[in-house]
Amino acid sequence: MSIARPAARRLVCLSAAAAPGAAAAPATRAPCQQAAVFAHQFHSSPQLSARRRPRFANVRAADMGLMDDKQIDQFTKEKFPKYTPEEIEHLRTKYSPEQIAALEAGEAAIDPRDLTVQGRLRVDPYTMPYIDDFAETQPIIDKRARNKEAPDPHARFMNMDEFTEDLIRWADKFQTGEVTGTLKTLADFVPEQYKKTPEGQWPGDVREAAHKSFQLYLEAEVSKQAGKDADDTAGPTDADILQYILERSAMTDGNRTTDTSLAHGLPSKVPGVAGLYKNAIDPEDKGLDDIGVYQDLKRRTGLSVAEILGLQSKKIVHRFVANQTRLGKVRKASVMFVVGNGNGWLGIGEAKSTEPGIAALKARLMAIRTMQPIRRYENRTIYGSVTSKVSGTVVKMEARPPGFGLRVPHRIFEMCRAAGIYDLAARIPRSRNPMNTVKAAYWALTHQPDPDEIAMGRGKKLVDVRKVYYGGDVY
């Protein structure tokens, strides 16, 4: 839009121009024309006086005689003829009835005249780089053909006899002439009627002639074998032997090739092996430990697998460590686990492995192995207050009354939960190193003061008044 003639001005001009015209020629202007004119008013490009004509006139195909129907039909008949009955018969030998039906449907769907008039070989830049007749597969474009059969499910490794036979069969491919085993015998040199009878019953002249000709035959054979050059033998070459070693199937599948490299899985009961290997897993586990992860632990701790699996475990420290060698950093996962039975037993375990999952499993097993009883006052809190120190980490724990809860840092919280402690206060006033925190807390829990021991050491009688008043029913 021109800046000199803003939109509002154009609207005013249009309405002013339309008012006298409406009376002068009311029916000559169609509404769409009006709309077109109206819309055109808002274009900034100048209005053309008439339809633009090309500067160089084109020649119509019909004017050149190219669109003559007769010529089109002739061209079509020449270039795109229908299948002759002989061709269809020949196709029937190559294709299944369904494929023939599909071919016929395709032929019927496309008019040959359209091929003549519209069919073009594309030359634009986006043309496919081939004219596809689907006669051959192109590995880049087409899916891989899988026209070979699946591997023989009943194939097994050849035994000695089958292997020998197979080897002979392979070697026979290279033999030329007669092998020694198929040499003619004496009986081949006698007339037909004496072939069945033994040599002793032959007439003398016949036997003599047979011996003579057999002798000549043998000499000829010997000279033929001797005259052969060693390099001239048509036996297997090194390439053949390599191919035999690498490619010949060792199974009884007749050297069948398949599209898949996957062999059939072994049957559940392998014949000949069934019963030879015993499952080392204890039937007492009731299938809880089929892999045998907990067998060693079971023997060490005396716990059953069900009890081991019932323990509460929690990964409380997880970090990645690296051993710097001259070959680079060897990274491992270092995991610390806490395990408890929720009723006064607690263990911590630490393990490293390149696989985090294995490290976690090892740490958990180690934690179960190191489980120790934790002394608990009234099965809910600890005795007195304990302070422990590992490196720069100090953990202070104090017993608390019933209902106080676990007001402790999160790692100590997990330990308390696993051990079955419900009322506790703990502080880590100095370094809060995760590993040392756990170690110090474990030391503190396992080294609580024992009031009975203290009383005995001082020679005093000790009575817990909480267990005396109200019949001991204090919480």
Place this chain on the structure above:
Amino acid sequence: MGILSIVNACSHLQNASRARFGLTSIPSTKYNLRLVLAMHRAGLVSSVTRGGPRPPEEPSGTPSEADEAVTSANVATRRLWVGLKYWNNEPVLRKMTPVSKPSRLVTATVPELEKVARGFHIGQVKGLTLGETLFLSTDRGILEVREALARKTGGLVLCRVS
């Protein structure tokens, strides 16, 4: 010397106990004697014997015939021989810390002691925890905190033992 001898006795007894000594000696003063006797009542030491520079033949607490009499000439060399206790390979007297020192004497009244005995901190004195005890110098002699509370008397807080 006053309270200083108590402070020194605390350190010495703790060191001797940690060194697993069976018998050790501290200077023989009335203050020290009353403290170790109070500890003996509390069961923290096995015996207290007055003697000379040599360990007594029989640390039973009663002076034997061979002990020489205390005179003004030898009074400076008198020692208190204290038998230390052990239970389950652990010293009964694990820790002995002075509370009052010559530059700061700490006293506690009966209401304060009641709270301290229950484990609450009062001023300079931290609350008692499991197995801890407090020795006070009162006008009824040196008493453990529970003895002092039974007699309803406060006093100078000497040391805490556990």
